[in-house]
Amino acid sequence: MTRIGVVTFPGSLDDRDALRAVRLAGAEPVALWHDDADLHGVDGVVLPGGFSYGDYLRCGAIARFSAAMGSIVDAARGGLPVLGICNGFQILCEAHLLPGALTRNQHLHFRNRDQWLRVEQTGTAWTNGYQQGQEILIPVKNGEGCYVADPRTLDELEADGRVVFRYLRGNPNGSQRDIAGVRNAAGNVVGLMPHPEHAIESLTGPSVDGLGMFTSVLTHLGTPVAAGVGGEPGPR
Amino acid sequence: MARVVVDVMLKPEILDPAGQAVAGALPRLGVSDVSSVRIGKRVEIDFAGEPDLVRAREIADTLLANPVIEDFTIRIEAAAADGAPGGRTAAAGPVDAVAGTDPVEPNVTVSTPAPLPGGTPLVPANPSAAPAAGSPSAASAEPEGEPGQ
Numbered sequence: 001m002t003r004i005g006v007v008t009f010p011g012s013l014d015d016r017d018a019l020r021a022v023r024l025a026g027a028e029p030v031a032l033w034h035d036d037a038d039l040h041g042v043d044g045v046v047l048p049g050g051f052s053y054g055d056y057l058r059c060g061a062i063a064r065f066s067a068a069m070g071s072i073v074d075a076a077r078g079g080l081p082v083l084g085i086c087n088g089f090q091i092l093c094e095a096h097l098l099p100g101a102l103t104r105n106q107h108l109h110f111r112n113r114d115q116w117l118r119v120e121q122t123g124t125a126w127t128n129g130y131q132q133g134q135e136i137l138i139p140v141k142n143g144e145g146c147y148v149a150d151p152r153t154l155d156e157l158e159a160d161g162r163v164v165f166r167y168l169r170g171n172p173n174g175s176q177r178d179i180a181g182v183r184n185a186a187g188n189v190v191g192l193m194p195h196p197e198h199a200i201e202s203l204t205g206p207s208v209d210g211l212g213m214f215t216s217v218l219t220h221l222g223t224p225v226a227a228g229v230g231g232e233p234g235p236r
Numbered sequence: 237m238a239r240v241v242v243d244v245m246l247k248p249e250i251l252d253p254a255g256q257a258v259a260g261a262l263p264r265l266g267v268s269d270v271s272s273v274r275i276g277k278r279v280e281i282d283f284a285g286e287p288d289l290v291r292a293r294e295i296a297d298t299l300l301a302n303p304v305i306e307d308f309t310i311r312i313e314a315a316a317a318d319g320a321p322g323g324r325t326a327a328a329g330p331v332d333a334v335a336g337t338d339p340v341e342p343n344v345t346v347s348t349p350a351p352l353p354g355g356t357p358l359v360p361a362n363p364s365a366a367p368a369a370g371s372p373s374a375a376s377a378e379p380e381g382e383p384g385q
Contacts, residue, residue, distance in 0.1 A: 057277075058302055065299070094302065101304040103246075108253050148250060148305060174251075 002223045004214070005032040005042035007072070009063050013050035014085065014197055021197040022046065025214035027223070037067040044081035044125070044217045045072055047088025049141075049195055059102060059144050060090035069095060081125035081217050082189045086142055089181070089191030098182055098191045099157065100149035105142070106174025114206040115140040115194050116168040117180050121161055124187040129216040136209035138194040140172050140180075145193040147175035147182075157182060165192050188220075238287035239313040242296045245276035250305050280313075287312045 004022040008015045008031060019029040030042050034052075039045070052063035063069060073095050076082045084092040092098045105111060114137055119130040130136070149157070154177060157163050165181035173193070181192025196210025246252050252274045259273040279300050281292055292310055301308040 057300065061299060061302065093304070099304075101302055103250065103305060104253050106251060106253055108257055146251075150249075150304075 002027040002218055002221050003030050003042045004044045004046060004217065005030040005039060006046045006048055007032045007034060007068050009034040009052035009066065011051040011054055012048050014048040014195065017197040018046045018048040021200045021211065021214045024200055025211055025218060027218055032068055034066040034068045037071045039071050039075060043221050047084040047091050049086030049088060052087055052091065060087060060094040063091045064094040073097060076189050079186065079188050081220060083126050083213060084191035085195055085197060086193055089193055092189060092191045097189050098184055099153050100147055102144050103146045103148050104144050105146050110143040111172040112141040113172065115172055117165045117194060118168050120166055121164045121183060124164060124183045124190050125220040126190040126213045126216050127164060128219050129212040135168060137207040138196055138210050139198040139206065140194040142173060142193055145173040145175065147179045149176065164190055238283040238285065240281045240287050240289065240292040240310060241313045242279040242281065242292065242300050242308055242310050243276060244279065244301045244306050244308045246274065247305055247307055
């Protein structure tokens with residue numbers, strides 16, 4: 001069975017939800033610890049949301065130097081699928097696995113709501129189960145989710161199809177060009193501010209649209225996805 | 237003790253909503269002639285031995301500042317123990333802003349303003365020049381700009 005690891009940092013909040021999402025998608029969830037450089041043979045890694053190391057200095061700045069991240073950076077350069085959600089996205093930017101940075105929300109408010117996104121890129125390890133241009137509804141909750149990069153980098157991202165998700169019907173944090181998520185050049189590393197792991201069951205989420213990210217990686221890794229799991233838009 | 241001070245600021249082109257919020261609050265204090273406020277971080281690094289600017293620069297470059305959005309400057313601040321009166325930077329408002337002109341120990345916050353020599357400006361035109369005013373032997377305060385990404 002495909003093994004997907006979820007790293008717990010001191011201050012992680014959504015690691016349990018991410019582990020649960022991995023399980024519901026049909027993979028074996030593996031809890032990884034920030035202080036352990038051993039990735040325990042996982043086939044993919046999720047960096048969950050939260051406030052790693054208190055987010056002191058800058059969000060994700062200290063987590064980047066953890067033992068687990070050292071191994072993940074090396075493995076990601078070798079093709080290991082890595083999904084960074086919220087704080088995980090911030091960590092991936094700090095680790096230079098993804099371009100740009102996440103800064104304080106333009107309006108200074110913490111934003112917590114269900115958010116429409118457009119899937120701009122399906123050619124990644126984490127989005128191949130979606131339709132190009134599919135609109136999905138996923139919770140967003142952040143105080144420092146304003147995506148910034150210099151104009152040249154933004155132009156390159158657009159030209160190379162590396163903008164993976166874009167905010168629809170309202171930009172919750174002032175992100176440049178409404179960017180909600182980006183990928184690396186190879187497409188194995190994806191980061192986004194909204195929380196797919198909170199949209200995997202109709203009982204607790206606004207949709208089950210988030211499950212597609214956790215099933216996509218199984219397709220990417222060559223694991224058949226059980227019928228009826230993920231990918232398709234769920235009940236609103 | 238040898239202290240290196242690193243000032244981290246958002247790059248000019250990066251929006252600073254916190255600074256804008258402060259600027260927006262100033263009219264409530266009756267201040268109407270401020271056009272912009274930007275907020276950064278001051279990091280004090282105390283080395284056990286000699287101040288090591290090279291190491292401090294590495295620390296600033298890899299951890300303290302994110303070169304995608306921030307610039308930093310590094311300077312050595314003269315230590316309290318060496319008896320040099322200079323080397324202080326403005327830390328406690330108008331009193332310390334005239335560092336080097338009053339006789340208190342460096343890095344001691346003074347709550348009662350000392351009398352100012354006539355004509356002394358409350359805020360030096362160039363704050364980084366304050367240490368040199370008190371002690372020419374104060375370590376170099378050369379700012380080091382970081383290239384952007």
